[in-house]
Amino acid sequence: AQKVTQAQTEISVVEKEDVTLDCVYETRDTTYYLFWYKQPPSGELVFLIRRNSFDEQNEISGRYSWNFQKSTSSFNFTITASQVVDSAVYFCALSSNSNSGYALNFGKGTSLLVTP
Amino acid sequence: ETGVTQTPRHLVMGMTNKKSLKCEQHLGHNAMYWYKQSAKKPLELMFVYSLEERVENNSVPSRFSPECPNSSHLFLHLHTLQPEDSALYLCASSQGGESDTQYFGPGTRLTVL
Numbered sequence: 001a002q003k004v005t006q007a008q009t010e011i012s013v014v015e016k017e018d019v020t021l022d023c024v025y026e027t028r029d030t031t032y033y034l035f036w037y038k039q040p041p042s043g044e045l046v047f048l049i050r051r052n053s054f055d056e057q058n059e060i061s062g063r064y065s066w067n068f069q070k071s072t073s074s075f076n077f078t079i080t081a082s083q084v085v086d087s088a089v090y091f092c093a094l095s096s097n098s099n100s101g102y103a104l105n106f107g108k109g110t111s112l113l114v115t116p
Numbered sequence: 117e118t119g120v121t122q123t124p125r126h127l128v129m130g131m132t133n134k135k136s137l138k139c140e141q142h143l144g145h146n147a148m149y150w151y152k153q154s155a156k157k158p159l160e161l162m163f164v165y166s167l168e169e170r171v172e173n174n175s176v177p178s179r180f181s182p183e184c185p186n187s188s189h190l191f192l193h194l195h196t197l198q199p200e201d202s203a204l205y206l207c208a209s210s211q212g213g214e215s216d217t218q219y220f221g222p223g224t225r226l227t228v229l
Contacts, residue, residue, distance in 0.1 A: 031157070032215075035214045035217070037220070042222060043204055043206075043222050043223040043225070044220055044221065044222040044223065045206060045208075045218075045220035046220075047217055047218075047219060050217045069163065088139050091159070095215045096215065097215065102147065102161070102164045102166070102171060102172055103161050103164075103172065103174075104159070104161065104218060105158075106158045106159040108156075108157075109158075
């Protein structure tokens with residue numbers, strides 16, 4: 001069975017603080033894909049990153065960075081110098097072909113509030 | 117033209133009404149999806165179409181009926197809904213099939229009275 005756990009339900013930070021959103025996943029597959037999406041109050045899910053299980057290199061994109069560690073089955077997301085516009089719900093998701101490769105298994109999301 | 121559009125953005129309907137949700141993708145993708153997002157629950161995949169053929173149907177009640185006339189358009193026909201069907205309905209598309217990145221529309225906020 002596949003599962004994605006985002007243990008942090010809500011996080012509140014003050015602008016310019018760094019914040020890390022945790023994601024832990026479970027799968028028996030050796031080939032799988034991990035995703036992060038952002039859902040602002042408008043409702044649309046915005047794609048942030050896709051990572052396959054064979055690529056453990058960490059990635060940085062501007063203020064965003066991702067730390068993929070297969071040893072701990074984690075794919076954590078860090079926002080550096082947070083801004084009010086980062087306030088949203090963030091979802092981690094997992095996909096693999098053994099569980100119908102079309103299905104994205106989402107975590108329950110972490111609601112991030114950045115205050116001025 | 118934004119990638120994935122959905123209409124209407126908000127819908128209120130009674131339990132005896134029939135309505136349809138529309139999704140259109142402008143990305144040249146071959147697969148389209150319907151998801152349901154209820155409060156306090158993870159997103160649930162409802163239906164998947166690949167090259168206009170339904171490839172996933174995750175035990176969705178028959179009061180939800182999808183239609184995919186071509187690879188750019190996806191509909192969700194609604195009839196005799198229940199109040200617990202109130203949710204945000206999200207459409208997505210992807211280039212090919214399995215494990216491709218899915219791009220989402222803004223959703224339709226449905227309220228069933």
